[in-house]
Amino acid sequence: MKIFLSLFILITFFSNTKAQNEMENINTIIQNVKNQFSPDKRTSIFNVEAIKENDKIILKGETNISNAKTELLKILSEQKIDIENEIEFLPSKFLGDKTFGVINLSVANLRSKPDHAAELVTQAILGTPIKVLKKGEDGYYLVQTPDNYIAWLDDDGFEFKTQSELNEWNQSPKIIYTKAFGFSYSEADDKSQPVSDLVAGNLLKIFGEDSNYYLVEYPDGRKAYIKIDEAKLFNDWYSSLNPNGETILKTAYRFMGIPYLWGGTSTKGMDCSGFTKTVYFLNGIVLQRDASQQVNTGELVDVKNGWENLQAGDLLFFGRKAEGDKKEKVTHVAIYIGDGDFIHAAGRVRINSLNPIKTYYSKYRDHSFIRAKRILNSVGKNGIERILENSFYKILK
Numbered sequence: 001m002k003i004f005l006s007l008f009i010l011i012t013f014f015s016n017t018k019a020q021n022e023m024e025n026i027n028t029i030i031q032n033v034k035n036q037f038s039p040d041k042r043t044s045i046f047n048v049e050a051i052k053e054n055d056k057i058i059l060k061g062e063t064n065i066s067n068a069k070t071e072l073l074k075i076l077s078e079q080k081i082d083i084e085n086e087i088e089f090l091p092s093k094f095l096g097d098k099t100f101g102v103i104n105l106s107v108a109n110l111r112s113k114p115d116h117a118a119e120l121v122t123q124a125i126l127g128t129p130i131k132v133l134k135k136g137e138d139g140y141y142l143v144q145t146p147d148n149y150i151a152w153l154d155d156d157g158f159e160f161k162t163q164s165e166l167n168e169w170n171q172s173p174k175i176i177y178t179k180a181f182g183f184s185y186s187e188a189d190d191k192s193q194p195v196s197d198l199v200a201g202n203l204l205k206i207f208g209e210d211s212n213y214y215l216v217e218y219p220d221g222r223k224a225y226i227k228i229d230e231a232k233l234f235n236d237w238y239s240s241l242n243p244n245g246e247t248i249l250k251t252a253y254r255f256m257g258i259p260y261l262w263g264g265t266s267t268k269g270m271d272c273s274g275f276t277k278t279v280y281f282l283n284g285i286v287l288q289r290d291a292s293q294q295v296n297t298g299e300l301v302d303v304k305n306g307w308e309n310l311q312a313g314d315l316l317f318f319g320r321k322a323e324g325d326k327k328e329k330v331t332h333v334a335i336y337i338g339d340g341d342f343i344h345a346a347g348r349v350r351i352n353s354l355n356p357i358k359t360y361y362s363k364y365r366d367h368s369f370i371r372a373k374r375i376l377n378s379v380g381k382n383g384i385e386r387i388l389e390n391s392f393y394k395i396l397k
Helices: 002-037 066-078 163-171 234-240 245-253 272-281 363-368
Strands: 046-053 056-063 084-089 100-103 107-111 120-125 129-135 140-144 150-154 158-161 174-177 181-185 194-199 203-210 213-217 223-227 231-233 299-301 315-320 329-338 341-346 348-353 369-374
Touching: 002 046, 002 056, 002 066, 056 066, 066 084, 100 163, 120 150, 129 158, 129 163, 158 163, 174 234, 194 223, 203 223, 231 234, 245 272, 245 329, 245 341, 272 329, 272 341, 315 363, 329 363, 363 369
Parallel strands: 056 084
Antiparallel strands: 046 056, 100 129, 100 158, 107 120, 107 150, 129 140, 140 150, 174 203, 174 231, 181 194, 181 223, 203 213, 213 223, 299 369, 315 329, 315 369, 329 341, 341 348
16 A cells, blocks of 8 residues: 555656646746747737646737747647647737727827826827727727837727728828927917817828918817918928938927926927937937837947047937946937037936036936937838838838
8 A cells, every 4th residue: 555655646746747847848938939029028018828727738818929929839839738829919809990099189198007097108199100909997008109119098098990090091191290389279260269289290181271270180080270380291391301410409409498207208298218209200210219229229339439429419328337247227318419418308308418528517427328329320220210111100901
């Protein structure tokens, strides 16, 4: 009897050990696939786990990266690991065909969680096309913006669109609002009832002109009038752009004194990377959202001998330098002006300098400077795109 009991214990032990090793192997494979295809949770989703139920191994979770799901299943199959696949591919099937949208407010707030009290992580402005990934709680939806940023947006902030409806929006003639702030009106008269406020970069369909006003339409169908001298026909504006250091700085100077707002990307309030992103957008270029993402784009500028190689419009990055076991951490970005000067959002949009002889020299920024990147030489490469070359603004097929 003791022999049989001992054998039973040994068999159970080895069986449990084998099962444990198998689960550890699967979890390692899942993590490796995630590291390869979804290294940045701000721009992609790969939330997958393996669980064991009734002697079955089940893959549960969600992803918006088809190649990641395919690769995971391929590896498991090659290793002859028997699993049941319950990974949901986003956009969620429960959205039906309404898997796109267009921002319907002058500035829409996107949050870290589906909650009005959650952290503001970014913003999207009127007329911006988005992807809708899934429904959350309390009227919130997980969405993705043209810089690939993923966050939660309440349904008051956008108008749902099917693929064909988004194509129609993208193809429609539009105006771009060019004044820093303003309003649209119910009639061709600035004394009439405002329809909404507006900020620089807002896009609206155009239907015609009336006196000194454009007649426009919002994504939800509202009609309004906008002063002609506060906007431009988008195609004319876009084709006239020739972004260079001078035009980048001219745009940046327009926002002097705008208050700092964590998560802000509009003329109502900006954080540091929201400022650089807005300035470049108004020169026809889409940048990545955060400073720690923007630093991975563009052409590295040699600053070993100071700022002699820097050019107007280059991006300067600041933060914690790598030291010992501590990794580098980029936390701030600015736009270079010249002679060591830079413009950035810090408290407000302001000018500081790396040049110690200047009265507005910033010792803190000087000591935390990490590197500089030239953006204008890299448009069309590695996350830097002209607006109409970005997939969100293209006709979907």
